[in-house]
Amino acid sequence: MDLYTLPYAKIIILHDNIAEVIINDEVKMDLKMVEHYHEFLLSHLASPFSLLINKINSYTYDFDAQLKLATLKEINAMAVVAYNQITKITTESLASYPRSKEWNLKVFSNRDDALSWLLSEQK
Template sequence: MKLYELPFARIILLSDSIAEVIVNEGVELNLTMVKQLHEFFLAHLHSPFSLLINKINAYSYDFEAQINIGNLSEIHAIAVIVYKIASQLNTEYLANTIPRADKWNLRIYSDRDVALNWLQLEQAQVS
């Protein structure tokens, strides 16, 4: 397990194909940050890969970030851990309302271990 610090987030490599992302408190993600995340994933993870998004902190997205986040064909599955109903609603909005070229393989959880287990099962199908 390796920890990387970006100016706006921490990324923990849980395996060669699964990363946990924790965006810092109060950040407003913009297109530049989304591109940095995507570049990081492509440089550090084996494709196809999966993401564990840990929404322990409150943060937001600008419009360009909402449209572009997660738009990588290399992403196989996304598990989002939510701690508040607002985070769940925001995640559902991003997944279901924003037009995407490919529909996300996404599930929302309130338990990190259950979320990680689902990602590991999903990754086993493509490894």
């Protein structure tokens, strides 16, 4: 397991093709951050890869970032750990936006279930 600290997030490489992403508290992700995040994923993970998005912190995306987020063809699946109902609803809303690549996303209430699902999706 390797931990990387970016200016706006921590990314933990759990397997060569699975990373856990924890965006820092109170961050407003913009397009430049999303592009940097995508570059990081492409350079540190084997494709196709999956992401465990741990929403332990509160953060937002500007509109351009919302549209560009997770549009990489190399992303196989995303498991989101939502610790409350508001986070679950906002994640589902974000996932419903039209994109160039449809998301394979599932929301979980605990990290272990999220990781188990990602491992099964990578097979």
